[in-house]
Structure formats: C-alpha cells, structure tokens
Amino acid sequence: MSQKESVLLTGATGNVGGVILEHLLEKTPHDVNIVLRNAAKQIPLFRKRFPKETSSNRLKFTSVPDMTAPGAFDTAAASATAIIHCATPVGSENNDWIQDMVVPTWTIDHNMLTAAQKSSTVKRVIICGTLLQALGPKNLFDPSATITDASYNTTTFEEAKAGPWQNAYMYSKTNAEHKTWAWYEENGGKEGTGFDIVMTLPPMITGRSPQVGWKPSGSSPGGIGRIWSALLETKTAADMDATFPIFMDTDDVARVHVLSLDAEKVPGNWRYLLVSPEIVDVRSVAARMRKEYPELADRLPDVEVDAEGYEKKKAKLAKMDTSKSDEIFGTEWKSAYDSIKEIVLDTVRFEKESRL
Numbered sequence: 001m002s003q004k005e006s007v008l009l010t011g012a013t014g015n016v017g018g019v020i021l022e023h024l025l026e027k028t029p030h031d032v033n034i035v036l037r038n039a040a041k042q043i044p045l046f047r048k049r050f051p052k053e054t055s056s057n058r059l060k061f062t063s064v065p066d067m068t069a070p071g072a073f074d075t076a077a078a079s080a081t082a083i084i085h086c087a088t089p090v091g092s093e094n095n096d097w098i099q100d101m102v103v104p105t106w107t108i109d110h111n112m113l114t115a116a117q118k119s120s121t122v123k124r125v126i127i128c129g130t131l132l133q134a135l136g137p138k139n140l141f142d143p144s145a146t147i148t149d150a151s152y153n154t155t156t157f158e159e160a161k162a163g164p165w166q167n168a169y170m171y172s173k174t175n176a177e178h179k180t181w182a183w184y185e186e187n188g189g190k191e192g193t194g195f196d197i198v199m200t201l202p203p204m205i206t207g208r209s210p211q212v213g214w215k216p217s218g219s220s221p222g223g224i225g226r227i228w229s230a231l232l233e234t235k236t237a238a239d240m241d242a243t244f245p246i247f248m249d250t251d252d253v254a255r256v257h258v259l260s261l262d263a264e265k266v267p268g269n270w271r272y273l274l275v276s277p278e279i280v281d282v283r284s285v286a287a288r289m290r291k292e293y294p295e296l297a298d299r300l301p302d303v304e305v306d307a308e309g310y311e312k313k314k315a316k317l318a319k320m321d322t323s324k325s326d327e328i329f330g331t332e333w334k335s336a337y338d339s340i341k342e343i344v345l346d347t348v349r350f351e352k353e354s355r356l
Contacts, residue, residue: 006031006121007261008076010067010112011086013042015224016128016202018211019254020084025050027258031058033076035087039063045212068107073115081121082261085112086128090169090221097168098161105172106179113183117193124268125195126260128253131203131246132170133177134273135318145318149201149271149325152178165221177271189269196268198260200253203275204243207250207334208342216347223247227343230282235301240282245313246320247280249334256329265328272325276333279317281310285340296344 007024011017012034024032032053036042043061046054053059062076067087077083087108092100109127116122136153139145153174160171177199190196204223218229223244230239256274260266284305290297 004031005029005081005261006033006079008033008035008062008073008080008083008122009086010035010084011088011128012036012046013211013213014086015207015209015211015214015222015250016205016253017084017086018209018214019207019250020086020257022210023251023254023258025053025059028261030261031060033060033062033080035062035064035067035073035076037063037065037067039065042212049212067111068104070111071115072108072111074118077112077115077119077122079121080119081123083112083116083122083125084128084257084261085109085125086257088128088173091165092168095163097163097165097172098157101165101168102157102160102172102175106176109176109180110183113180113193116195117187120194122195124198124261124263126198126200126257127177127180128257129177129199129201129271130169130173131201131273131275133174134201134271136170139318141316142318143316146321147273147318148321149273169221184269196263198266198268199271200256200260201271201273202248202253202256203246204248204280205250205253206247206280206336206339206343207252209250209346214346214350216350224343227280227282227340228347231286231300231340231344232347237283237301237303240286240301240303241309243280243282245279245317246275247278247336247339248274248276249339252276252333259329267328270324272328273320273322274325274329275320275322276336277331278333278336279310279314280336280340281305282340284310285337288337289341289344293344296348300344 007030012021064072089101089104116125134151135147153170155171160168187193206223218233283303286300287305290300
C-alpha cells in the first residue's frame, strides 16, 4: 500500500501559510503537519478553528521553538511526502539586519533542506519566496528591463547591512535562494537528495486573512498591512500611491502552492514568477468600495481616482516574462479590487466579533 500524502507546512500562523492550510484541508485529501514556534498558545487556536481535522488527526502539530536550531525539522520531515515552506524572518528589533534576517533566513532554509534529505519519504520541497528575489528598486521602474525566471535581485550585502528592512529582506531571500540551488547541486540534485524543488516568487500579497490569531494592523511589513494602513489608517493619497504596484491574491498564491504538490502538472527544479497582469490602484478600490459599501464610506478615504496616473505608472514598470508560470498555472487571477476589499471586510468582521 502506498503511503498517504502528508504535507509538512511552515508559516501556518502567517497570512500565506494560513490560506495554504485552508486549501490543503478543503481541496486535498492530504494529512497536514504544521510547524509551530509557540505550540502551547497556538495549538488550542487551531483546534478551535479546525475541530474535525484535529480530532481525526488529519491536522497534526510539531513544536519547533527555534527553527534555526540544528535538526529542527528532522522529526517532522521524516514522515512527510512533501514540504511547503513559507516561514521566513521579516524584521529586526535592534536593526541588526544581518543577524536577525540574513543569517536566520538561510539557516532555516538549510535546516529544511537537510531534513528533507534525511527523510526517505519527501519527494518535493516547495519554497515560498518573493518576486523581490528577481527584481528590486533598481529595475522595478525601468520599462526597458524584462524580468524573467532567470533574473535575480542585485541588492548587495552592504546595502542589506545598512537597511532599511526592505533591503535586508530582499538580500536575505535572494541570498538564501542562491545558497539553496548551490546546496542542491553539491548534494547531487534529485538523484542525491531524493527530492526536487519548486521555488515560487509571488509579489506583494493581498486578500483575506483567515489565519488564527489575526488582528488588523498597519505595522505588518507585508502587502496586507500596507494596504490596511493606506485605506483605514493614514488614508492619504501619497500613501496609496506609494503602495507596491505588483500584487497577487492570497487564494491565488495558495492555489499555486497546492497545485505544485503534483509533480506531473508542475515541473520541479524551477523558479516561477507569479504576477497578475493588473497592478494595484488603491484609489480606485477606495472609490468603488465607498459606492458599493455605503455603510463604510465614512471609514474609507475620499480621494480622486487618477486613471491617467494609473496608466502612466503601469507604463513605467519593468516588463514581466511570466510565460513559464502562465503555461503551468494559467492566467486567471483574482482582481485587485476583489482582493483588496477583503482586507477591509476582514477588519469589519474582526471588529464585530471582538464586540460579541
């Protein structure tokens, strides 16, 4: 009898991992084992959120307080058939970007790779990266540039060390990816390790936030926090216009990762650029929501829609060659409006539930 598919998932308490977890449990028959850093606090939340799956032992938990510790994932990976790795450091309390972001990002990824190698069952490792591993501020607004699946961010170690966090984040993820492919080659590729790698490169991620313990906030460094701040906190045109223009919805990102479990449909040992052809226009989202949700009009910024400015901004962006991803995953992505409005609606639901 063949082994039942079992996915080891990191980052389930985050936005992307939280939506991937939903997709795994709702759309696949796979068992899921999630890695938790604060298991005592987090397990009860997951048991409440997924009572059927936890009681049947389909959803399991592995406590890993320190993902940088040697062998951190060895036990959990031993019984997995695939790994979806979403967890990554995204900040620093002391602005020590190297020790708090660059070093642990690769250390965690390396721990995951070696755990997969030690396992006799893992056949694929899917790593959730970022589009910023392929482009950066030096070429984002260069219409003569074409970003492909062979492009890499050129942020330097010195730029990462100097900060701000965006520089450190771009470098940490790109550095970890370079080291991932080097490690894989040094260890004999699929023949030597027993698994292949899928590297996904999504842009700014927007959409709903179903993860346990979620609270609306503008302090998050991700796309949802930035959009939340622009729409519900600062409400300034400048903040709206400064939003990173390239996006993808959380459900679309989750769908890609779940589909990537199928080696027959998604070739391994490849990088996949995930880019919606539409760009973010927060002004138009605010204007449309004020009309479609009049009860929220007083909470959303009343700003003029700048259609001409939107087209000019789009024309200034680098071109994205997503032909490989389009061939595998298709081109039907959730619209910016449908994705971003979920951030507002999530906030309204959170506030209502908090009052109950």
